[in-house]
Every structure is written in structure tokens, then in C-alpha cells.
Amino acid sequence: MASVTYQLLSVTVVLGAVQLISGYSFKNCIEDPYSNQQSFNCIRRKEKNMPAIIKDLPPSAVNLTISINPIWHIPNRSFVRLPNLQDLRIDQNHLRRIDEFAFQDLHQLKSLNLSCNNISELNPSVFKDLRSLTFLSLTNNTLKRLPEGIFSPLLNLTTLIMRQNFLSNFSAIAESVSHLRNLSVLDLCFNNLTSLSHSNFSLPKSLTTLYICRNNLLKLGCKDSFLGFIHLLDLSYNSRLQSMAFQGLDLKHINYLRLRSTSVKVVELLNISNVNAGHVDFSGTGLNNDTLLMELCRLLSIKVKRITNLGLGGNGIENLTNDTLHYCPNITGTLDLSRNDLKSTGCLEFLNKQEYIKSINVEHNHLTSLQSCKTQNTVLLNNLEELSYRYNRILSVGACAFNYAPNVTTLKLNINTIAYLDINALKGLTRLETLRLDNNLLTDLFSFTFNDNHNLKILNLRNNRISVIFNGTFRSLSNLTTLDLGGNKITYFQPSGLEGLKSLSKFYLDGNNLKQIDSSLYRVFQDTLTVLDLQSNQIRFLNDEISSPFINLSRLSDLKLDGQRPFGLTVLPSTFLRGLHSLKSLYLTNNNIYHLAPDAFDDLTGLHFITLDNCCVGVTNLQPGIFKNLRNLTKLIVENMGIQNFSKEVFGNLTKLHTLQLNRNVMQSIPVDALQSLPNLHYLDIRNTPLSCTCENNILQNWTVKNPHVQVVYLYNLPCPNDAKLKFYNFDTKVCYIDLGEYLFLSTAGVIFLFTVTPLLYVKLYWKMKYGYYVFRSWFSEQWRILSEKDENCKYDAFISYNSSDEQWVMEQLMPNLEGNGSSFKLCLHHRDFELGRDIVDNIVSAVYSSRKTICVVSRNFLRSEWCSLEIQLASYRLFDEHRDVLLLVFLEEISQRQVSSYHRMRKVMLKKTYLQWPGSDCTNPTQAQELFWNQLRRAVRSGSRLETEEETGNFETHTSDENGYLLP
Template sequence: MASLTYQLLSITVVLGAAQLISGYSFNNCIEEPYSKGQIFNCLNRKNKNMSAIISDLPPSAINLTISINHLWHIPNKSFVHLPKLQLLRLDQNNLRSIDQFAFQNLHQLKSLNMSNNNISELNPFLFKDLHNLTFLSLTNNKLKQLPEGIFLPLLNLTTLIMRQNFLTNFSGIAQSVSFLKKLRELDLCFNNLTSLSHSNVSLPKSLTVLYICRNNLSTLGCKNSFLEFVQLLDLSYNSRLPTMAFQGVDLSHINYLRLRSTSVKIVEFLNISNVTAGHVDFSGMGLKNDNMLIKLCKLLKRKVKGLTNVDLSGNWIRNLTNYTLCYCPKITGVLDLSRNKLKSLSCLKFLHTQKHIKSLRVEHNHLTSIKSCKTQDLRNLEEVSYRYNRILSVNAFAFYHTPNIKTLELNINTIAFLHRKGLKGLKRLETLRLDNNLLTDLFNNTFEDHFNLKILNLRNNRISVIFNGTFLSLRNLTTLDLGGNKITHFEPSGLDGLESLSKFYLDGNNLKQIDTSLYHVFQDTLTVLDLQSNQIRFFTENIGSPFMNLSKLSDLKLDGQRPYGLVILPRTLFRGLHSLKSLYLTNNKIYHLDSDTFDDLTSLNFLTLDNCCVGVTQLQPGVFKNLRNLTKLIVENMGIQNFSKEVFGNLTQLNTLQLNRNGMQSIQIDALESLPELHYLDIRNIALSCTCKNSLLQNWTLHNPKVQVVYLYNLQCPHDAKVKFYNFDTKVCYIDLGEYLFLSTAAVILLFTVTPLLYVKLYWKIKYSYYVFRSWFSEQWRRLRDEEENCKYDAFISYNFSDEQWVMDQLLPNLEGNGSSFKLCLHHRDFELGRDIVDNIVSAVYSSRKTICVVSRNFMSSEWCSLEIQLASYRLFDEHRDVLLLVFLEQMSERQLSSYHRMRKVMLQKTYLQWPGSDCTDPAQAQDLFWKQLRRAVKTGSRLEKEEKEQKGF
């Protein structure tokens, strides 16, 4: 373990260039999550050098987008290190210059988009290596002409888009594409072509789609067979193109021809052309009145038996009589009357002879109302669209004449009045769009006939209340959109009947609480519930969960509650949502998240808490503990101060983590390492300190081969914007640190090994040395040593409190009384008051010539007695002074004395005294002998002994 730590901390991460870094982050690009190193986006970067933007991308890249940058030049071999590239976008970059070998080595490239730049010329060999290219877009550049042979290598090209340039020479274009045997689509709209004249070349037979709209064509000028294989031809908005330009031109293969806003007279054109009349788009052909329409219809009837789709949009038609379309052949598909000036439809009486039409579009007209129509004669009509009109009201039985409509679009009008029976009779209706109107009320019989309705869109109206029984008949409805209204509440049975509802949108309303009817009505059906941008607030954390029975709910949006956010997020709010996959809580001002708030969300895959909290956020440990299936977590701008394993450690499936714009100054490595599936980490706009506490984080971001740290090499140090986080100097953090750690670890191990031995062998000696040092430090030691030769006491009596009676009754009278002149030191009598007890003991031992230890079983268990005998034995053995006397009050076995090795050592070298017990044959005599021996021992080496010897002549 120490070796691994040493290796890790010894790494020096001072690298001069990003190319040398082995980590999984990129200078100017972001890898798309879950793309496995194949999809990269390099958007809105300030760098003007192509190499600097993409040089660190891996060779596994397949899809690359480089857009909205300040690039103006692509140098040679820019993409040579990306040989697997298949899709390349270079749009919106202000490109002006592209070198000849810019795309060298891109042999697998299939799609190239260079639109919205400033390219004015192309090198003839630019596309030399792009043999597999199938799509090429040069839209919105400044090309005036094409070099000869520019597209010759692109043998697999199928789509070529060159709209919005300044091309004038169609012959050169035709020459360039004539070799493209797989080209299917060519778009030349918004150029300056004046004709389709060409030399002895022809378009590829594979070319079936040709757009030449919005040019300056005044003639076609091409050979009769030039367009013979084209199936879709758009020549619209060439205002000078006349009818006779098509004289003799083969248009027999045309499936769709658009001539909108040209000078072509449609009737005359159909007479001179071999185009199939039913394949012509009649929009924008100036068919303003009945006479022109009737002429067209009569001509069409002669040429075709029936029409599938008829587009009459943009013809300025003001009125359609009952006989206008009766001269036309039978129309079986779509009739488009959009972008005209129709003010009234008169119950669609103009269709009384066209009863086979399936779809009618009357968008972008001037309709103001839809009147009652009680005759059911248009039974084949299935789709009707009245979008983008000025409809104010829908009267009763407005669609009674079209009973089989499946799709009805009345959106984007000004409908303020919808009669209770306005939609009466539409029993087959499946999709109804009433969004973006001015509706205020819905009634219990508004949708009474719509039991087959599946999609109902009422978004962006002015509905404030959902009354009882409003949706009672909509038992098959799967999608209900009530977003953008002013709904404040639902009446008790306002949602009854919605037995199959799966998607329910209530965003942008004025709901102040989550209606309890939700979990009564939608127990087993609801999968999507959108409640964002309402006025929902909770005033207590103790509520019952309004989602408890929504067992299939998978998508829940609660973000952006007005005006202050949710503020309080009840801990029980999400109880029962075991199937929830996505949860949105952004832009709320929640002041606290309990640790069990998300406990029931065991299936959650996506959670966003972006900007959801107030000020500094302290996420509770375990707040995400049950979110083991979470793959994407957005916690941006939450004021998070700590990123710890206790908070994020259980997110074992997390792939994407967005932490940017938070307040932490450091990130714990163990927390990141506890996320085994993490591949995408965004820590932009976090003031990570460039100090030693982040040295491991720097090392991890640089050398982790698995996790992409977004724009790592652009993260700045807070103290100096010129210093980057990835290369701030960490050498000071690693100087000999590994060696120090190794030595300190070894020292600690040695200490823990030796300490028990020292404790057993040298405990009292060490303790004694400590006390001696204390005495020395307090300037007592010198004083005690000086007084050794002139001791204050003859003996210091060391005894246990339980033996005090023997000392007072026996020892004291026999040594200080009965004619004896010894002076004894006793704890209770001679210790200095207020002085530390240890200092008193040391002083007593060194102020006395002898130390008499009164040994008993209680004595041996006393710490203070042990200290006293140890001090005395130290003087005995280490200073070689005969100072210790042992008096045993009790018989002690060898086993009882075995653990007191210091005492046993004294007993082996000195004779000790045993107090005679009551079991002696003559106790009095034995005790008298005991006192004589003790007095003699105390007297040994004393002043009295010296005086006696002098008196005897020694």
C-alpha cells in the first residue's frame, strides 16, 4: 500500500502541450455522451487555428461538427489523423480559404457540409481523396464559378447543394456534374443563372431532383432531352421565365413540377408540354378567379381522368362558387387552398362535386368564422386544416357536414367562442388542435361525441377552470395538452373519463397545488406529466404524496414554479414513483433537500436540479443513495460547496455529470472514483483552487483514460487567469513526499511494535525519569542532590492507606518513640500542602536516608506506592545507595510476586523483614526481634551509627 501511494504521489504533472497529455479531455471539442469516441462537437470556440481545435481528437472519430467559430482557413492535412471520419460539418465558420490537400486521407467521408461561409473559390483537387462522399453542401457562400473537374473524384456523390451562391455559368455546372453517375439531387436555388444552356454534355441519368428556384432564368435554352430523366423540377420564383421556354422540352418523367411566381401561363403551358398535368403544382400561378380556374379544370379533365393532389395555394383566390371545381377531374387526395384570400367557406359547398377529397387545407386565409352546416355530404373528408386564419367563432354543428374527419386543425386563430355543439357529430375524430386561440371556457358537452379522440391540444388559450364532466366522453384520449392557459384548479370530477390518458401537459398555468384527482383518475395510465411554470408551493414538509398511485409515470416536470419556486420540497412528495425515468426541478428556490427526498425513485435515469436551490447548498449525505439507475445528473448553479463520496457515491450507473457554476474549491478524488460508469464531467465555471489540495484532482483529470472533462485545458486558476488548472505547478506538493511517507510509515510500524515491549520492561523507569525531569525542570533536582548528605528524615514510610492503622499503631511508636530518635516522613503529616503529589513523593524519597516500603496486597495494587518503591529502587540499583527497606505485613507467594519484577530484584539482593503474624509460637518475642532488626537497618549508614562507632573507638 505504501509503495502504491509512493508511486501515485511521485507523479509530476508538468506538461507543456496538450498533445502530450494522455487524458480523456479535449482543448476545444466535446465528445457526445455515449458515443464511445465517435461523435465530437467543436462549437463557438475562440481559436482561429484549425489544428489547435482538432489536433487532440482521437482517430476513432466518425462524426465531427466544427461550427460557429472564427476559422477562416483550413490548411493542408488538417484531418489526416482522423481517417475514420464519415460526417464532417464546417458550416458557419467564416471560411475563406481551403488548401488543396485540406481533406487528404478522408477516404471514408460520406457527408461534408461547408454551408454559411465566405468561400469564393475552390481548388480543383480539393476533393481528391473523398471517393466515398455522398452528400456535399456549399450553401450560402460566394462561389461564382466552379473549377473544371472539381467533382470528378466524387463518384459516389448522391446529393449536391450549391444554393445561395453567385453562380452564373450553368454549362460549367453541368460539365462538373456530368460524371457523377450516382447523383440524385442537385440544388442550385438562389443563384444568378439566366438559362440552362450547356455544351455537348448531359445531366447524369441518375439525377431525378433538380432545384433551380429563385434565379434569373429568362429561358431554358437546353436541349429537348436535357431534363428527360428529372422527376422533381423546381423552377419557382424565376419571374422572367416564359411559357414558351418549355416548347419541345421533354418533361415526361416529371412527377412534381413547381412553376410558382414565374411568367408561365399554366393553361398554355399544359397545351404545349408533355408533362403529366396531375404532376404540376398550381400554386402561385395567378389563378385569381373562377374563369381561370374553370379553364384549368376543363383542360385537366381532358388530359387526366383523376387527380391525387391539387395545390392551388398562393393564387389570391377570393371566392369559390359552387361550380368552380365541378369541371375538374375527380380529386382523391389533397386539395390545398392555403395562402389565398378566402373569407368564407359556405359549408364547403364548392366541394359538392368533389366528394372524394380526403384532405383539405385552407391555411393562411382570411376566414373569420365557421358557420353551422347541417347537411352531411362530405363523408370521405378525413383531414381539415384551418390554421393561420382569423377565425373568431365556431358555431353549432360547424362540422356536421364532414362527419368522418380524423384530424381537425383550428390552431393559430383567434377563436374566442366555441359553441357547445360546435364540434358535434365528429365521432371519428382522433386529433383535434385548438391551440393558440382565445378560448376561455370548455363545457361538459363540448367533446361529448369524441370518444375516439386520441390527441387534444388546447395549449395557449385563456382557460381558467376545468368544469365537471368536461372530458367525460374522452375515454380513448392519450394526449391532453392544456399548457399555457390560466387554469387555477379542476373541479372534483373535471378529469373524469380520461381512462387512457398517457401524456398530460399542464405547464404555464396558475395551479397553486397538485390536484389530488390526478392519482385517482390516472393510476395505471399516465406516463408524462408536465407541471412546470405554475404557482405550486408547499408550506409544510408533512404532506401526502399526490403521485402515490401513478405507478407508470416516467416523466415529471416541476421546474420553474412562479414567482419564487417551490421553496419547500416535501420529503414525501415523490413517494410511490417507482417507475419515474426523468425528473425536472430546475429554476426553483428550494432551500433544503432531505436525505430521503428521492428514495422511491429507484428507476430514475435523468435528474436535473439546475439552478434549483437558494445560495449555498449543503447536499445531505445519502440524498442520492437509491438512484443507482441514474445515468445523467445536472446540478449546475446550485451553490454546492462540497463534492463528497457520501453524497454522490451511490450513483454507480452515472454516465454524465454536469457540475458547472458551483462554489466548491476542490473535488474529492475518492468521490469521482466511486462513479464507475462516469464518462462525461462538466466542471466549467468552478473556482477550483490551484493549490496542493487539488494536485491529485489535476493528476486525475489529466491521466484518467475514461472520463471526459469538458474543456479541461480552458479551466483557469482563480488567482491568475493566465495560469490553467491542468498545468499549475505541483512540484512543491510532491518533493520527497513519497519518501517521507515511507519513512514515517516505517517509524509508526516500529513504534507500535516496540512500545508494548518498552511498556512492560521500562514503564516505571520511564515514568520515574519523567518525574525526575519534572523535578529538575522546576529547579528541585539540584536542591535535592545538595541535601543528600544532610537528609531531613531518617526514613520515608511508603504504605497503602488500608495499612495506615498498622503504621500509626506499630511502626510510628517503635521508631520515633520508646527511646528511639528516628525522624520519619509520613504522607499525611509531612507532605507540603498545595504542592503536586508527585513533587512531594520525589522530595520525600530524596530527603530521607531510607525508604521503608510497608508491603501488602493493597500496596502492590496502588500506583502511588509503585511509584515510591520504583524511585527508591532506582537509588538502590542505579545510584548504588542503600536506601530501600522492605517490610512485608503478609505472606506473599512466588506467584503473587512474579509480575513485580522490580520488587523481586530487590528481594534477591537485600534481606527483607517479615512482620510476625498471630500464628507464631511467641508473637511478643518475635515482634521485639522484628523492631530491633528494623531499627538496626534504619540506623545503618546514619549519623547515629557513625557517632556510636566513634565512641567505641572505631
């Protein structure tokens, strides 16, 4: 409550400050944090209306992605507010209809992607305003035809992709693109074309790349020169296309012709066409035996002396003999043997005439081993630089298995089942720079395995079954910069296990079984290591008393410690990260840290990025100053940490922070002063955070919806926790802005007045206040209400109110003359008729209201009595407030008006009614006077109680006073 009051009192001051820094948001889009309001992503929204999705985007938008939404229609003028758009993606929606002027005024648009929708028809004028467009994709729609002139306005179009539709009329396509003088790429794969026949239209001369794969081509049917300017032609997977379809066509400019899975006989094709034989990809053309391959090679050697690349993949080749490629011209580039049925390649003897070959691809075959190649007859491919055996079934690699390629620089043996790698398998590969052994079944690495690989720079051993790194394993790898041991079962390194890695920069150890980090292991590359990945190990600390294992890694810039198994990094020692002054990125996600020490990050002065997503247990109370030294931090991810309080003391020093992701936390409020302490903040994500819609957040609400400085992600969709139908950005805050100054002044003044006056009233009016209390009780008592309804049927004729000092007169004079001498009045006397154990006030009230009259015996002692005063006041209430003639005053002695004037009630009664004066013994005839007194008193007692009856004098008698007060049981 105190914090709310403070906010309300200071609202005027804060509102002035809010104008300096505040937030903005978009209902269905997120701005790229580093795009300066130019790039926006509107992905996975529920909005079906296109204008509604982009209505709040700024005109500065240049790149816009609208994907995976239920949009089915783009109405006219949808983007007129975004005249600067250059890249527009509207893919993977449910788009069926695009109005004629949907893209009006997008004169600067260069790229439009409409792929993966349900567009079946296009208006002929839909692209009219897109005169700057260079890229258009209509992939994966349901187009069956193209309207005439559909692409006429797109004079700058260079790439047109219409694959995966139902187009069948190539002539109409050719006509639609014939005038596009800048078109260079046309993709028509996965359609229903049966031929390339056309009328009088030709393809633009600028077109160099044409994809017509996976159609139903039976023939080409085009003019001889129709493909004369094409450099890349893909006709693959047209299973009924035959060789004769190419007869007479001008194919001399073709640099790459792909004919995979067609009925074309390549030898026949080379004989009947002018295509350059070295530019044909022979993959998937049915060359599955030695006879066909040798015939091809003879023909190739006739047509060309050298061939850059020879593609023989996907031909079902089972075996290659020494003569298979004997007659082929020299291959100077790549030999592709992938996706065949080879079970062995021996020592590549079939390449005994290919001394210039640079790359061999034997991926996706059925090789089970790589044999030893130590024989003297082994062919030497001195120019071979890259060799790939990926995606086979290789179980073992023999000694000197690559003797035929002494100068290879890249060797790929990954994604096999290699369980045995001979200690000398890599012998002789002195120029090897990249070695891929990942995704195999290796369990051990021997100390001499890499002895000859002095120039190795990248070694990938990820996802094997290595459990121990023995001494000297990497002793000779002084030039290694990247070592990937992730996904193994490493539990420890022997003391000299990492010795020799003097140049190591990137070290990946994620997904192993390391339980501790031994700093002595890293001293060999303490001046070189920049990336260290230790995520998903078993590292855990039981206490805070450890020394930093990273103290000497002075150049480390990227450290990953995510998801330690099985319980997470439960304790993050305060000294754990000491010495990492150069660290730029730190990952601590998916741990179960129950306490973050306030000095845990003190040494990370160079940190730019840290993610603590889901790193802690339950509600997290971040200690003040925990980020105090992170003044260079630009991105902070603290999602799902259980943060309860966001404060300036914790986050206030992050003066360069640009991006802050706070979503999925539990704080109910965010103080604006804490956000104002982040002057460079541009991106704030507070989704799935239960911010209360109360006055506690009224200033935050105002901050989030004003002026474009900080993007608050999906602000307009943040619900109020107590009512999901209400939104945080517009909950009612009127009551929060009431000026309480006047009210606080009046209430404060009132309190001060009461504290000042109350003591005075207590001193001056103590008895009156006390009387008031008793009268108040009487007024609301149930007995009052019941007895006040009675009139003549009373229990007593009179209640005698008197002071104890006058008791003798009451007992000797009053009682005998009213209850005796034939009068037979029934009187109520306190000592005789009050109920024992009952409260005094209740007895008095009962006596007054169960008696027809109240007789007050007034004397000076009576006037000084507290209880007598109460009795006469109760009786006078009946007289004045109920209009009943119930009060009789009897004065036993002479009392002046001055003495009576202090008793307001009694004086008021004396002014209204006559009263009886007891004749003393000093009068002329006391006996006669007293007899007259008693007769008048008896008549007054007998008279009715209604005021309209003739006024009678009354007489009263007191109850015992406070000095002899009523004796309580």
C-alpha cells in the same frame, strides 16, 4: 490542513488507484456522451487555427461538427489524423480558403457540409481523396464559378447542394456533374443563373431532383431531352420565366413541377408541353379568379380523369363559388388553398363534385368564422380525413360547423383567435382522432363540447385562456391519450373535471395557475399516465407535512416541476415524490428550494434522468444518502446549485451514472475517491467551478488528464481561480509529491526527545537555566550596549558583590578602608545605590557596567547565593568576552579547590588571575597583614581595565544573596 496532510501521506496508494479510472478531455471539442469516442462537436470556440481545434481528437472519430468559430483557413493535411471520419460539418464559420490537400486521406468521408462560410474559390483538387462522399453542401457561400473537374473524384455523390451562391454559368455546372452517375439531388436555388443552356454535356441519368428556384432564368435554353430524367423540378421564383421556355422539352417523367411566382401561364404550358397535368403545382401561378380556375379545371379534366393533389395556394383567390372547381377531375389526395385571400369557405359547397378528396388545407387566409353547417343541402365529403384552418383570423365556430366531414380524423383550428366554440361545434365528428385548438382565445369548455368525439386521441388546448375545468368536460374521451392544457390560466379542477380520461398517457398542465396538486384528480388515469408536465405553475409548500399526490401513479415515467412561480418550489417535502417507482425522468430546474431532505428521492428507484439545474438557493449542502436509491440513474444535471462539497457519501451510490454536469457550482475541490465510486461515468462537466490550484486538488488534476475513460469537458480551459492565466490541468504539483516520511519521523523523534529530556534538564540545570535567562536578557539589553562602550568615565570605582551574611565585614572593614582613610574611592552598594522600583537584574547589570571594577567578597555563603552567582557571571563576561580587567576576587575564608570547582566561571577566573585572601585574626601579625591587604586592594582598584596592563590581584564583594535577597520596592 488535516485533509491536505492525509492526501500527501496517501499519494502513493492513490496514484496506483488512479490508473483504474481517470479522465480525458479535448481542448476545443466535446464528445457526444453516448458516442463511444465517435461523435464530436467543436462549437463556439475562439480558436482560429483548424489543426489546433482537432489536434487532440482520437482517430476513432466518425462524426465531427466544427461550427460558429472564427476559422478562415483549412490547411493541407488537416484531417490526416482522423482517417475514420464519415460525417464532417464545417458550417457557419468564416472560412475563405481551403488548401488543395485539406481533406487528404478522408477516404471514408460520406457527408461534407461547408455551408454558411465565405468561400469564393475552390481548388480543382480539393475533393480528390473524397471518393466515398455521398453528400456535399456548399450552401450560402460566395462561389461565382466552379473549377473544371472539381467534382470528378466524387463518383459516389448522391446529393449536391450549392444554393445561395453567385453561380451564373449553368454549362460549367452541368459539365462538372455530368459524370456523377449516382447524383440524384442537385440544388442550385438562390444563384444568378439566367438559362439552362449547356454545351455537349448532359445531366446524369441518375439525377431525379433539380432545384433552380430564385434565380434569374429568362429561358431554359436546353436540349429537348436535357430534363428527360428529372422527377422533381423546382423553377419557382424566376419571375421572368415564361411558358414558351418549355416548348419541345421532354417533361413526361416529371412527378412534381413547381412554378410559383413565375410568368408561366399554366394553361398554355399544359397545351405546349408533355408534362403530366396532375404533377404540376399550380400554387402561385396567378389563378386568382373563377374564370382562370374553371379554364384550368376543364383542361385538367381533358388530360386526366383523376388528380392526386391540386395545389392552388398563393394565388390571391378571394372567393370560391359552387362552379369554381366543378369541372375539375376528381381530387383523390390534397387540395391546397393556403396563402390566398379567402374570407369564407362556407360549408365547402365548391367541392360538391369532389367526393374522393382526403385532405384540405386552407391555412394562411383571412377567415373570420366557421359557420354552422346544419342544412340538408350540405355537401358530404365522406372521404375527407384531414382539414386544416390554421393561421387564420377565426373568432367563432358555429354549431355543426363540420357536418360536411363526418369522417375527418385530423382537425386543425390552432393559431387563430377563436373565442367562441359552440357547444355543438364538433358534433358528429365521431372518428376524430386529433384536434388542434391551441393558440386561441378560448375561456371555457362546456361539458358537452366533446360528447361525439369518442375516438379522440390527441387534444391540444395549449395557450388559451381557460381558467376552470368544469365537471364532465372530458367525460366522453375514454380513448384520449394526450391532453395538452399548457399555457392557460387554470386555477383548479372541479371534482369530476377529469372524469372519463381512462386512457390518458400524456398530460400537460405547464404554465397555469395551479397552487396545489390534488391526488384525487389523477385517480381516473392512475394506471395509464406516463407523462405529467406541471412546470411554471404556482405550486408551493409551506411545510413538510403533506401526503404524496402521486402515490397512485404507478406508471408515471416523466414528471416536470420546473420553475414554479413566483418564488419557486421553496420546500420539497420529503414525502412529495412517494410512490413514483416507475419514474424515469424528473425535472426540478429553476426553483428556489432551500432544503432537500435526505429521503426526498428514496422511492425513485427506476429514475434514469434528473435535472436540478438552478433549483436551489445559495450554497447547497446535499445530505449524505440523498441519491442512495438512484442506482439506475444514468444522467444527473446539478448545474448552478451552489454545491460546496462533492463527496462520496452524497454521490457514491450512483453506480450506473454515465453523465454528470456539475458546472457553475462553488466547490473548490473534488475528492477522487468520490469520482472513483462512479464506475460507469463517461462525461463530467465542471466548467465555471472554482477548483483551487493547490495540493488539495493535485490528485484530481492527475485523474483528469490520464487514460481515456471519463471525458472532462474543456479541461484545458479551466482556469485557476487565483490567476486566470494559469490552468487547472497543469498547475505545479511537484511540492505535493515530496516524501514526508523521513521529515515526519525526524520531527516526531525530536518532539519525543524534547518531552523526555526537558524534565531532566529542569531538575538538574534549573538554576543554570535561570542564570542563562538573566544573562540572555542582559546580553541584549540596550544598557549593556551603551555601558560596554564606556571605559574610564564610569560612575563608580567598584561595585561590591557580597552575601548578606558578610555585610558586617563590608560595612566595618571594606567601606572605611576604600572610601575613607584618604582613599576616596566611590563604591556601589546595593542597599545604598540601587534604583528603587527598577528590576533587580537591570540594577545588577547597571552596577556592573557603570563601575570600573567588580569586587566579589567570596565566602561559602557567597558560593551558595543565586544572585551573587549572577553578579560574578556578569562580571566575568566583561573579563573574558570584552577583554577588560574588571573582576577582583576577595576570599574572606579558606575555600578548597574542590569546593570552587563546581563554580565553573569562578574557577576559570582563579586560574587566569591571582586573588586576595583576607588575613584572619589567627595569622602571625594580623595588623601588618591586613594593612598590606588594603594597600594591594587599593592599587588593584586604581589600575586600568585593559588586560594588557600588568595583572593585579583583585578583590570582590557580594551582593546580598537570595536568602536575604535584594528587597524589591
